[in-house]
Amino acid sequence: MEYNKLVAVSGLSGLFELISSKNDGAIVRSLNDKTTKFASSRIHQFSHLESIEIYTIRENVNLVDVFTVMKADTTPLPDVKDDKAVRAYFQKVYADMDFDRVYVSDMKKIVKWFDLLQKNNIEIKLTQAEEAETGEPEVAEETEAAPAKKKPAAKAKEEKETISEEEGTGKKEKAPAKKAAAKKAAKKKED
Structure with missing residues (x-):
């Protein structure tokens, strides 16, 4: 069982391994009693343990960091x-x-979850950290290394939008509106 497959399900105590997800919910296996059940997304919310962060006096830290220190x-x-x-423990x-x-209720969950992870011999580490150790590039590095190419629709939208020079307001106007304003100004000069 891997840490990145673990979820907390609202309304259900303990931690669960995400077996399969569906449009209307997920099939999960309890770490407590190893039972498998369907949890409806209409009733429950799912939180991946990898995505949970804890407030600190500095920046928020991932739950993995707290588990590592524990x-x-x-x-x-503690009980x-x-x-x-x-x-006092924390x-x-x-x-x-x-x-x-x-x-305190959050701290109690952290203690319960940590105890469950220890009992099930689950290695506590993030997926991204694992990829960095193996030498594979992380997703964030890929997006920075290879600049995104402009899509034709975005380029066409850029060409249509111009900054209004007549008013100097910096508001964006559509090109046809600007042309109409220029025609109106030219017509006034002719009169």
Whole structure:
């Protein structure tokens, strides 16, 4: 099982492996009891663990960073039923966390999820980091290295839009409107 296939499903406790996605939901397998079920997108929302970020006093960090620090620390996991113990644990282990915006309920989920990942021997790392280690280019690098070519429709739209020079307002006008304004001005000069 890979970390990038794990999702949290609203309304259902625990973590799930995404088996297959469909237009109206997804088939997921629970990490708790290994049962497979269909979760409707009309009722549930799906959050990939890779996309979850945590508020800190600096910049937001990915959940993987918090899990990595938790794994490296020797402090035992707190009892999730004790709010003060959970908060004290994160103040010791990850002091940069913004405790005004990260609620105790969120911290409890992090502890539960981390425990599930440990029990299921899932390696905690992002897909992009894995690609960088293997030497394969990341998606972001590809877009920067190869400039995007203009599409004909975009080029035609650029040609149609011009900046209004008569008014000096900087508003965009369509080329036919500008031509009509120029004809009107020329007609006034003739009169």
